[in-house]
Amino acid sequence: MTIGELTRRSSDGEVSPMQQPVVQGDRVLVVDDEPDIVALVAYHLAKAGFRVTTAASGPDAIVQARRERPALIVLDLMLPGMSGLDVLTALRRDESTRSIAILLLTARREESDRIKGLSLGADDYLTKPFSPAELVLRVKAILRRTGSLESQDTMKIGSILIDRGAHSVAVDDSKIDLTPTEYKLLLLLVERRGRVQSRAHLLQSVWEAAPDIQTRTVDMHVQRLRMKLGDAGEMIETVRGFGYRIRPGSFGSA
Numbered sequence: 033m034t035i036g037e038l039t040r041r042s043s044d045g046e047v048s049p050m051q052q053p054v055v056q057g058d059r060v061l062v063v064d065d066e067p068d069i070v071a072l073v074a075y076h077l078a079k080a081g082f083r084v085t086t087a088a089s090g091p092d093a094i095v096q097a098r099r100e101r102p103a104l105i106v107l108d109l110m111l112p113g114m115s116g117l118d119v120l121t122a123l124r125r126d127e128s129t130r131s132i133a134i135l136l137l138t139a140r141r142e143e144s145d146r147i148k149g150l151s152l153g154a155d156d157y158l159t160k161p162f163s164p165a166e167l168v169l170r171v172k173a174i175l176r177r178t179g180s181l182e183s184q185d186t187m188k189i190g191s192i193l194i195d196r197g198a199h200s201v202a203v204d205d206s207k208i209d210l211t212p213t214e215y216k217l218l219l220l221l222v223e224r225r226g227r228v229q230s231r232a233h234l235l236q237s238v239w240e241a242a243p244d245i246q247t248r249t250v251d252m253h254v255q256r257l258r259m260k261l262g263d264a265g266e267m268i269e270t271v272r273g274f275g276y277r278i279r280p281g282s283f284g285s286a
Contacts, residue, residue, distance in 0.1 A: 058103035058175060059083040063093040063119070064137070065112055069160070073106055073137070076164040077171065090114025094122055097129045103175055106167070107154075109138035109145065117152060124153040124233075131223070133174045137162065151228045151274045177226060189222055189278065191264045203264045213238060214257050217250075221268060225278035228271045250275075 060082045062073050074084045085100060087093040090111045097105060105123075109116035116136065123129040136149045139160045146157045155174045158167060187194045193202045199215060201208045210218065216238045221229060229237075231247035239249065254276055258265030269279040 059085065059100060060171065061085050061087060061093065061096055061100065061102040061105045063087045063090075063105060063111065063116070064108040065089065065110075066108075069108075069137075072164060073167065076168055077106075080168045080172075082171070088112070090116065090119045093119050094129075097123055097132060098126070101128070102132060104133040104135060104155075104171055106135050106137050106171070109136060109140055109149070117149060120149065120152050120154060135167075135170060135174060137167070151230065151271070153224070153227050153229075155227060187222055189225060190267055192218075192222070192261065192267070194219060194222060203261055208260050210257070210260060214253060214260070217253055218257060218261075221276060221278050226280050228274050228277045230275040232275075234275065 060077050062070055062077070062084060063086070064070050064073070065088045070086050070088070074086060078084045085096060085102070087096050088111075090113045092113075093105070093107065093111070094114075096102075107116050107119060111119065114122075116138065120134060120136075123132060123134070133155045134153070136146075136154045136157045137160065138145070138157075141159050149157055155177075156170050158170060187196065191204045193205075194200075195202075196219070199212075201210055201215065201218060217234065220234065220237055231250045234250050235247060254268060254270075258268055261268075267279050269277055271277060
């Protein structure tokens with residue numbers, strides 16, 4: 033049996049494994065122009081309980097992401113019509129798709145490609161050839177980190193507790209007095225935890241400023257935010273040459 037025979041497409045475009053009961057779990061969009069890769073990834077994800085749809089080009093990926101709002105996208109870098117990195121950039125700039133988790137899956141093994149993808153907002157990076165079992169585990173790990181936090185009024189990561197309804201922050205049950213800008217900065221970093229946020233992106237999102245404005249403003253606010261958070265401020269990691277993120281090791285308490 034070939035890889036292509038392992039999957040079937042239903043009338044609504046979803047892919048499910050042949051003769052496998054599928055749990056109606058999170059939706060995953062698989063974007064790749066290689067049919068055998070798509071079939072392999074779709075089969076194993078559907079077998080693991082995910083609802084899977086597919087796209088074969090960059091423009092189609094953006095259209096489907098906006099329409100379906102999947103929980104996660106498995107995204108190839110080399111696509112017809114639009115590169116995977118361009119797709120990633122477009123999705124992160126769009127308010128409606130900004131929070132979708134993205135796993136890059138590509139034959140490119142150079143460190144520069146991996147760093148660029150992660151700096152643009154990818155959640156993880158897996159190179160071809162790959163283990164389908166590892167891919168499924170990585171998808172599940174990403175969704176554990178990012179799947180439920182955004183829907184909650186109260187968010188906890190490490191010793192930091194954020195009450196979005198009250199616009200308040202506490203560390204170890206002690207309220208921290210933050211300015212509105214510091215609060216917005218922390219909230220964005222926590223909502224996008226693990227993903228590197230460039231200084232230019234932070235200026236646009238927090239200060240609503242043009243990205244060519246001097247980024248020293250971001251650095252000063254991050255420094256003050258760290259000081260106010262005390263030991264918890266160590267969660268905010270500087271990614272040299274790119275920007276800031278919440279340190280991945282902090283997720284266990286989220």
